[in-house]
Structure formats: C-alpha cells, structure tokens
Amino acid sequence: MSPESPPLGRSTLPPKFLIGLGQLVWSGLWHLMMSKLAPRSTSGGYVRPTSQFHHRIGTREYPSAKGRYQLLVGMGCPWAHRTLLIRVLKGLEAAVPIVIVQPSPTEGGWVFDQPKEGCHALSQLYALAQPGYGGRATVPVLWDSETKSIVNNESAEIIVLLNDQFNELAKYPERDYYPISLRPEIDCWNEKIYHTVNNGVYRCGFAQTQSAYDVAVTELFSTLDELDGVLATNRYLCGNWVTLADIRLFTTLFRFDVVYHGLFKCNLRRIRDYLHLGAYLRDLYQLPGVASTCDLTQIKRDYYGNLFPLNPGGIIPAGPDLAELLEPHGREKLS
Numbered sequence: 001m002s003p004e005s006p007p008l009g010r011s012t013l014p015p016k017f018l019i020g021l022g023q024l025v026w027s028g029l030w031h032l033m034m035s036k037l038a039p040r041s042t043s044g045g046y047v048r049p050t051s052q053f054h055h056r057i058g059t060r061e062y063p064s065a066k067g068r069y070q071l072l073v074g075m076g077c078p079w080a081h082r083t084l085l086i087r088v089l090k091g092l093e094a095a096v097p098i099v100i101v102q103p104s105p106t107e108g109g110w111v112f113d114q115p116k117e118g119c120h121a122l123s124q125l126y127a128l129a130q131p132g133y134g135g136r137a138t139v140p141v142l143w144d145s146e147t148k149s150i151v152n153n154e155s156a157e158i159i160v161l162l163n164d165q166f167n168e169l170a171k172y173p174e175r176d177y178y179p180i181s182l183r184p185e186i187d188c189w190n191e192k193i194y195h196t197v198n199n200g201v202y203r204c205g206f207a208q209t210q211s212a213y214d215v216a217v218t219e220l221f222s223t224l225d226e227l228d229g230v231l232a233t234n235r236y237l238c239g240n241w242v243t244l245a246d247i248r249l250f251t252t253l254f255r256f257d258v259v260y261h262g263l264f265k266c267n268l269r270r271i272r273d274y275l276h277l278g279a280y281l282r283d284l285y286q287l288p289g290v291a292s293t294c295d296l297t298q299i300k301r302d303y304y305g306n307l308f309p310l311n312p313g314g315i316i317p318a319g320p321d322l323a324e325l326l327e328p329h330g331r332e333k334l335s
Helices: 016-037 078-090 122-129 155-164 180-198 200-205 210-230 244-260 275-285 296-306 322-326
Strands: 069-073 098-104 109-116 119-121 141-144 149-152
Touching: 069 078, 078 155, 078 244, 109 122, 119 122, 122 141, 122 149, 149 155, 155 244, 180 200, 180 210, 180 244, 200 210, 200 244, 210 275, 244 275, 244 296, 275 322
Parallel strands: 069 098
Antiparallel strands: 069 141, 098 109, 109 119, 141 149
C-alpha cells in the first residue's frame, strides 16, 4: 500500500448524507442562478428575451454619417461577432468605430474599460438612452453619439443596416451580402439556423430539464447534418457568394468545438468531424479580414470564466489550436 493510499476500510468519499445534502443544496442554487441567467419555459426550455430597439439608419432621425455611429460589442459574444464580420467585409472600419465592453460576473453584465458618456456599465448607458429602461443590457448596440441614443440592439437587423445603409462610406460598397434576388432563400436559412443552431446551442446549454435538452440537441444536430449535405454541392449556403446566412452561421460554428461541444453539452459530433461543414468553416475563416474578428482567448474567458452555473470552478481549457482553420479547404472547386 502506497503512502498516498487511504487506510483499508475507510471510504474516500464523504458520508452518504453529506453527498445527498450537497446535491440538494447545489441543485437548488443551480436552478436559482439559471433562472437569472436563462429564463425558462414551463417545460424547462431556454427562452431568449427579445431586443427592444429597432430604429433604422437612413431616416431623417438617423441619417448615414461617418463616425456618428459606434458599434458596441463584446468580443466573446456570437451575436456581436456578426456585426464585426459585416463591418470588416464591407470595409466600414473607418466609418463605424467600435467600442469593446467586457463581461463582469460580479456586476452581472457588460462594463466599459473606460467610462462612456459618464457610464461605467452598459446598463447605465441603456438607462441614459431610455430613462426607466427595465430590459436586459445586451450587445451589440448601434449607438448614435450625436443624439446619445440607441439606434438598434438586434444583431439580425444591425447587420442588414451595415450591409445596406453605409455604402457611400464603405471601402467595398459593391459587396452585397443580402441581395434582393436571394433574400427569400437567405431568410429561410436564417429562420432555421437561428432556432436550431444559433440559439439551439443555448437551448442545449441552458436547458433545465432532460426533456428540453433532448429536444434541443436533436434539432441542433439534425440541422447540422442537413447543412453538411447542402454544403457538399454548394460552396456557401445560397450558392457561390457569401451572404448574411453564412455570416450568421459562422459565429456559432467558430465557437462550437471550443465551447458548445463541451460546456453546452452539444457533444454528438464536432464541426471538424463533418466533412463539408468543417471545410466550410475553414473557408469562411480564411476570407480576408475574418480572422481578425475572432478572439479565441476572449471567447474562452467569457464562456468558461463567467458562466458560473455551467463551470463553477472557472477553469479555462487550453485548446484547441486554431492552426487547423488555416489548412486548405478545397472548396474553390464548388464555385
């Protein structure tokens, strides 16, 4: 018997009643914390709150103008990542500057590195824009620095505005990621991908009952399997050119093997295990400018370090290595 071995006959586990008590206490605390983090339905499924600011650029109140609008983003957030992608792909870096916020687990929300408009937390900026605001202070935010107001905080709408309404200020105005001829197809993909993939990974990770999780994970991988089949013959979802459907899908795929596969229990398959979906992810990642928007370190820190109910120890994993995303994808032959 080695010096490290416990004495014979002595259990290495706590007494049974302590285990039961610990499980009872932790289960109660977990449900309490999850109720704050992730609102649930009666069946235990995650219900994402809706955005509340839906103004447009190109109106009398909010005309297109260089430097007037700022994009408030968190680098770990997949919804904010969408807006960073369309900003760089359109060449709007000079026209629409960004302000990066950080998640603060102690304050329960996003905070600024430096005060903005006298505000330390994003929730304070929301209250400045709309006194009495009682909703969630989320990113991304398209902020009007002239009127001190929030133009829009719905990522699906912001990426359309950045694609359509700043062309006179864009470096690549000819690039249209939401062409009229493809909009019905793009919208169809967006609807399916949002429910089962973009939000589907959260429905898995934030599920509070086994039945809710089972439904979410089945729908998630059913759609991923379907996407892999489509991408066997299409370079991108709607043909030979990148559209907003690809941009919306990319931010989830990029985080999938890093975060969602393990932390969110989306572990039937990894994206790298898919022949076509894995190559598609590499194809998109290698587009000029895209990699500059992908902050893997911050993503892992945000998810593993701040989602306490899912990772109480706060331990941040070492991998994976992003070098494989630079390997040849071979998808040019599909164009």
